[in-house]
Amino acid sequence: MSLLEALALVLIGGVAGFINVLAAGGSMLTLPLLMFLGLPAQEANGTNRVSIVLQSVSAVGSFFRAGARELGVSLRLSIPAVAGALVGAWLALRVSDVLFEAVLIVAMAGASVMMLLPQPRLETRALTPDRLTPVVHLAMFAIGMYGGFIQVGVGVLFIAVLYRLLRIDLAQVNVFKVFIILIYTLPALALFMLDDQVRWGYGLLLAVGSMSGAWLAVKVNMGPRGALWVKRLTLVVIAAIVLRLLFF
Template sequence: MEPLHAFFILLGGLWAGTINSVVGSGTLVTFPILIALGYAPVMATISNAMGLIAGGVSGVWGYRRELAGMRTNLLRLLPASVLGGVTGAWLLLHLPASVFGVVAPFLIVLALAMVILQPRLQRVLKARAEANNGIPHPSHNIVMVLLVFLAGVYGGYFVAAQGILLVGILGIFMSGTLQNANAVKNVLSLAVNCVAAVSYLLFAGDKIIWAVVGLIAVSSLVGGLLGSRIGRRLSPVVLRTVIVLLGLVALYFMMAKLVNA
């Protein structure tokens, strides 16, 4: 590998790890870099996803304070995410990529609408809970688990911008702040990415470029810590704005890819 190529991959991994901790969609940074450097799309996708796991680990560690009190939610949602990731990985081996390529932009639009409307929707759910003696309606938890499962399916299959979907879901249905939702999002995204990585090792080991994996892993590990330090200091309004802006960037790239397909 040429030194200049290694530099660009390291730089992309650092930026991807940073924004993954804050929002998600880091793949939209590293994947285009790998393609521009001449790597085959499938190999770039697989190697990139495996490398970014390190950034996911550091992002979870960086947000560990915001995970306090989230144990019940994690126990409820982690199995749904893992099962969704397994389902998505299975679909990856049996369905053409064009299926989710068409669906993904609509999911991103839905997620962005949920993020934008989150304060209003949370007030509606809180009012319903107060009318029920402060106890959330059982259907809220059921809907949240189902949506997290579907986000896991999306993440196991398509990977990019999974975090935006999860923040939109958790920000509305999960008790706590937007920062708590972001911390839980990091855990769930990491779980799905690990499931995808295991499937790659088992079924696509010959398509893994280990030099790329190593470079992205090292730089995204640093980026994950950097992103968590930045993200934890953002106010809810600023964090929501960052999520929406990056979501629009993700939507642009997805729509451009769909139009040019």
């Protein structure tokens, strides 16, 4: 690996980490970069998850230090998402790339509609476990299944659906999203490691940048205009994903 390649991994990782934590879609930058640097698709997919896990660890730690404390709720939301991700990964081995893209376009279009609908009336009650209804758990299972199936843009769905179902501020929704993605990415990374599909040198350099980007994204998210940033960047990511699939 040359010095230029190492710098590219750190710099692109930083941009991707910022996008992933504040919205979603950073893998649209990192996966092509890893493959451009010579990694086969499976190795790129596994190596990219090193960055996702470490940027999520960085973001969760920063959120906790900034005052986000609802760990119990995050864990409850993560359980059905992990179960769904395992089902989605199993399904992904049995369908065509054409179906992948069709599902992705439909999911992103649905998420954009949810984000553009009028803002729901936000709940002022504390987000206690009793507010996590069966509908919320079913939605987490479905999005987790999508994440295991495709992964690209999964954070967009978590943001859009939790925002509508829980009716809490987008900045708080983003905290839950980051934690859930961390939890369900860990077993996925373990599977790639067992199959020897992780290039640690590339993954750790990518993670150096992504952890820095994640730290900056947390600062923006917890700021006074954090919710507005989340909404705007999420819509930009949705548009980029749909245009990439339709025209390139």
